[in-house]
Amino acid sequence: xxxxxxxxxxxxxxxxxxxxxxxxxxxxxxxxxxxxxxxxxxxxxxxxxxxxxxxxxxxxxxxxxxxxxxxxxxxxxxxxxxxxxxxxxxxxxxxxxxxxxxxxxxxxxxxxxxxxxxxxxxxxxxx
Amino acid sequence: xxxxxxxxxxxxxxxxxxxxxxxxxxxxxxxxxxxxxxxxxxxxxxxxxxxxxxxxxxxxxxxxxxxxxxxxxxxxxxxxxxxxxxxxxxxxxxxxxxxxxxxxxxxxxxxxxxxxxxxxxxxxxxxxxxxxxxxxxxxxxxxxxxxxxxxxxxxxxxxxxxxxxxxxxxxxxxxxxxxxxxxxxxxxxxxxxxxxxxxxxxxxxxxxxxxxxxxxxxxxxxxxxxxxxxxxxxxxxxxxxxxxxxxxxxxxxxxxxxxx
Ligand code: SF4
Ligand code: SF4
Numbered sequence: 001x002x003x004x005x006x007x008x009x010x011x012x013x014x015x016x017x018x019x020x021x022x023x024x025x026x027x028x029x030x031x032x033x034x035x036x037x038x039x040x041x042x043x044x045x046x047x048x049x050x051x052x053x054x055x056x057x058x059x060x061x062x063x064x065x066x067x068x069x070x071x072x073x074x075x076x077x078x079x080x081x082x083x084x085x086x087x088x089x090x091x092x093x094x095x096x097x098x099x100x101x102x103x104x105x106x107x108x109x110x111x112x113x114x115x116x117x118x119x120x121x122x123x124x125x126x127x
Numbered sequence: 128x129x130x131x132x133x134x135x136x137x138x139x140x141x142x143x144x145x146x147x148x149x150x151x152x153x154x155x156x157x158x159x160x161x162x163x164x165x166x167x168x169x170x171x172x173x174x175x176x177x178x179x180x181x182x183x184x185x186x187x188x189x190x191x192x193x194x195x196x197x198x199x200x201x202x203x204x205x206x207x208x209x210x211x212x213x214x215x216x217x218x219x220x221x222x223x224x225x226x227x228x229x230x231x232x233x234x235x236x237x238x239x240x241x242x243x244x245x246x247x248x249x250x251x252x253x254x255x256x257x258x259x260x261x262x263x264x265x266x267x268x269x270x271x272x273x274x275x276x277x278x279x280x281x282x283x284x285x286x287x288x289x290x291x292x293x294x295x296x297x298x299x300x301x302x303x304x305x306x307x308x309x310x311x312x313x314x315x316x317x318x319x320x321x322x323x324x325x326x327x328x329x330x331x332x333x334x335x336x337x338x339x340x341x342x343x344x345x346x347x348x349x350x351x352x353x354x355x356x357x358x359x360x361x362x363x364x365x366x367x368x369x370x371x372x373x374x375x376x377x378x379x380x381x382x383x384x385x386x387x
Binding site: 011012013014031032035062063065066067068069071072081082085086089100104108110112113114115116117118119120121123124125 | 135136137140141142168170171172174175176177178182204206279282283284285293318319321322323324325326327328331335356357359360363364
């Protein structure tokens with residue numbers, strides 16, 4: 001367990017994992033549930049126990065849609081999406097760890113793709 | 128009524144219709160949209176981490192410019208609205224961010240969230256009023272069955288956005304009624320379309336979009352309206368089973384007001 005990393009994630013996200021009552025509502029409402037190795041409620045539990053490495057290596061940080069459904073519907077205001085974002089940042093803030101590279105953009109361009117799609121993908125997947 | 132206006136980068140390029148018809152309609156409704164002289168891209172995604180400061184500065188600059196003019200700040204794109212509204216909330220409530228941002232910007236007077244952020248739909252509801260719109264409609268869209276797609280960014284998190292009831296919103300349905308059409312409520316109107324992953328995980332986006340479109344069709348909708356250029360693109364480009372016309376709400380407004 002990496003105590004330093006755990007503290008960093010908690011500080012960046014502003015989440016108090018101890019507020020969670022493990023009801024699973026966040027995962028129940030998550031539109032990316034089927035596509036995730038670890039689900040929103042597991043982020044809360046695994047950050048609490050310091051199991052950050054597994055989260056950093058999971059696909060969940062890229063499939064979370066940042067829709068804030070888990071934030072809105074958590075009865076304890078835990079804000080799981082903030083934790084997922086913090087873990088994602090802990091990954092892409094490392095050297096050469098960007099999930100989306102500028103070179104990959106041209107092949108993904110479509111006539112109708114709005115600027116917003118490119119800007120937001122960069123925000124979420126690159127530093 | 129004069130409002131400062133923040134268009135955002137997409138409305139200057141791929142979503143010009145959203146912008147154009149908003150301006151034409153505003154004129155009819157007696158609202159002047161005064162575009163900020165200088166603005167930068169808001170970044171399209173609200174940076175959630177508490178140590179992200181630089182990524183929030185463009186929103187603060189837009190808010191500060193409106194404050195200097197003593198005007199409310201009008202937004203139209205759902206993403207711009209989301210980012211600017213949440214950054215403004217941070218500037219009102221987060222002392223650490225207030226200090227860091229103001230230390231950096233060195234304004235004559237520190238910015239602490241004074242500007243009011245108003246989305247175009249909120250402007251229609253709260254400043255103009257749907258009754259007034261009804262009076263101004265010359266070409267009511269009678270009999271048209273329209274589904275409103277809210278998506279995520281206008282509604283959540285509701286304690287900050289304070290846009291409408293996040294689970295049972297009505298502002299877009301009321302808008303549809305005001306232009307003489309019939310709203311069709313669909314179960315996925317406030318669930319995510321997967322827009323953020325539409326570029327690098329098409330499969331996931333397609334799955335979400337198909338659910339939204341097919342449920343709207345089942346309910347008898349003839350078209351879907353949105354305020355978000357990313358939802359517009361995603362709902363249109365990534366539907367694999369059925370197609371429905373996806374239209375910016377401002378285009379219908381302009382049509383009803385006779386300025387399209
Ligand atoms: S923000 Fe991410 S984790 Fe939360 S419900 Fe949406 S997709 Fe799921
Ligand atoms: S909804 Fe909230 S309280 Fe329930 S499991 Fe998720 S984080 Fe915990």
